[in-house]
Amino acid sequence: MTITRMTSDQRREALSGSLWFLPLLMTVAALLLGAALAEIRLSEDGPLSGVLYHGGAEDARRLLLGVATSTVGVFALVVGLTLVALQVAGNRYSPRLVRSFLRDRVTQVVFGLFIATFAYNAAGLYTVGAQDDYPRLAVTVGLVLLFVCIAALVFYVDRVAHSLQTHSILNTVGVAARRAIDCRPPGIGRSAGMSGLDGVPWDEPPPGAIQLLAPRSGYVQRLQMDALMQAALAEDAVVQLTPGIGGHVVAGTPLAWACPANGGVVRTESLARSVNRAITIGAGRSNYNDVAIGAIQMVDMALLSMHTFDYHTVEQSCAELGVLLGRLAGLPLGSEALTDSAGTVRVLVPGLSFEDYLELACGEIRRKGSNEPVVLLALVKQLRAAAATVSPERLGLLRTQLELVRATAQAGIKEPHDLERVLREADRVTMLIGAGRAERPAIRLAE
Incomplete structure (x- = not known):
């Protein structure tokens, strides 16, 4: 429908x-x-x-x-x-x-x-x-x-x-991204990243599901989770969204799947209207709830700056990305399932994991700046900033990114002195991560 x-x-x-x-x-x-x-x-x-x-x-x-x-x-x-x-x-x-x-x-x-x-x-x-x-x-x-x-x-x-000015634009993008995190959109906080959702085929319909087709092409800008939950409860249904926030849909393709929770009959007309009111689709991605678009904008600035050999802007972009990763590092991330008071799953929403955010923040910059020590050192510092707040189970993801930086440096940097600088810094941060975050008394200064 x-x-x-x-x-x-x-x-x-x-x-x-x-x-x-x-x-x-x-x-x-x-x-x-x-x-x-x-x-x-x-x-x-x-x-x-x-x-x-x-x-x-x-x-x-x-x-x-x-x-x-x-x-x-x-x-x-x-x-x-x-x-x-x-x-x-x-x-x-x-x-x-x-x-x-x-x-x-x-x-x-x-x-x-x-x-x-x-x-x-x-x-x-x-x-x-x-x-x-x-x-x-x-x-x-x-x-x-x-x-x-x-x-x-x-x-x-x-x-x-x-x-x-570069710092002003980065600050504007960073503030918008942090504000989106504080809103705790679907996929950030609460029950996001539950292990039971790792194998969910988001593009495939659940058994007996009814498809709700997208009315227009565009990006999912907002999801009103309370409204989706109320719609699912009203029809005694389970609603599984195909895209999460920031995902793209094509008009006439499934926007969500709906199936009865207890073997009943779902009134598709009523449910479709409720889902339509709860999902905002626009021509472009929005900073309101979309944290990833903030990271993409910072990455864009770093990539375009490399064309003009402005590596200091790359460093600034990586520093701001480190702040963003630090905000995300200690939060539950990933696909999210909302349950009712009885514990029955009612709404399923796909979301980005911490590994996805890491790849978004590091991958393109690492590949584009593979032969530039300043760029790779900036990535190492970015990962070190994220390690300060990351949960212990995610330390392995940071080590993986550091190994990728090491491999990229060894393949792309020809000058031995520059290569040694990058490898030495990467090894130092890897040792810090391997030692774990020491529990030390800390005082947070007021902004």
């Missing part, structure tokens, strides 16, 4: 990444404000006379027209700065970073401020007639908005200049 209808959560996800929705709301608010202020008449000798505009009606019209036209010109500059930032971020660092810039709330607010200021002053031309009894407060507010726009322009130029 095909799941149809775009849910409110899907619309919210789409609108949050648009550059027109928030400016539209601000423009409507500005027009309503102008309509309200146009009804207010203040005397020239009142308590606000010192700040009110005191020119004639014709002067007021010229003022409003001048503010409107100048705002349009400055707005063109703001748009140009934004396009430059998008181009630099996409070409220099990663095309996947463009989405982060589009979702930047400050950019949307600045756009909205300029458009709202133009609309406010342009609409004010219709309220100021030939008579000198015009809404002076409304005209004064229009002039004030011009100065607000100038201040916003200075702030925005400074922000764009700083946001294009």
Whole structure:
């Protein structure tokens, strides 16, 4: 059965990444404000006379027209700065970073401020007639908005200049990834990584299952686990998702399998609607619950930096990846099964294991920088950072990655001195991992 209808959560996800929705709301608010202020008449000798505009009606019209036209010109500059930032971020660092810039709330607010200021002053031309009894407060507010726009322009130029620096972009991506981890999406925390789910064939239907087909092609951006659990309980069914968060689905292919939990009959129409409301599918991956996309963006920055021989950016990317792995190292990871109060499995969701995250963070960088000691040393430091918080049963995965770094260095580095540096550091970290993490008193400093 095909799941149809775009849910409110899907619309919210789409609108949050648009550059027109928030400016539209601000423009409507500005027009309503102008309509309200146009009804207010203040005397020239009142308590606000010192700040009110005191020119004639014709002067007021010229003022409003001048503010409107100048705002349009400055707005063109703001748009140009934004396009430059998008181009630099996409070409220099990663095309996947463009989405982060589009979702930047400050950019949307600045756009909205300029458009709202133009609309406010342009609409004010219709309220100021030939008579000198015009809404002076409304005209004064229009002039004030011009100065607000100038201040916003200075702030925005400074922000764009700083946001294009490597450490700023990595910090933005890292904060988004850590925020996604703290949300504990499916596959992170709770019962994730249960050994009983290791052999589950996620692409194959369980016996007697009904397929729920994807209504559109795209990536799974969000999963509302409570809603999925309620849907499964309401139909006394077991719902097994084909992709997890970040997984891609093709329209008309199975998005989930549903089968009766106790031999009953599943009402597919009702269950399909509930599953549709609980799963958000979008054109691109989202940082909201998708931890892996943050790691992919950092890896992209490292790979693209190698093309320009900017190995210091590779080091920075690996350092941020080490922080991310450190956050994940002590958490349950992998496919997850949600059970009801009776212990019956109701929802099955595939997820990435710690081994998957390690390969994502190290594999492409190691292969691309196979003959560069700086890159391989950065990977060793990255693994050492992850070892500080990793659970004992995962230490073997870190040793495996270190052995891969050693093998890559021996095959790719020709200079004996450089090769010795990499091998020595890899051996040192391997010894630290083999000795285990010593239990020492530690004090965590406040941020």
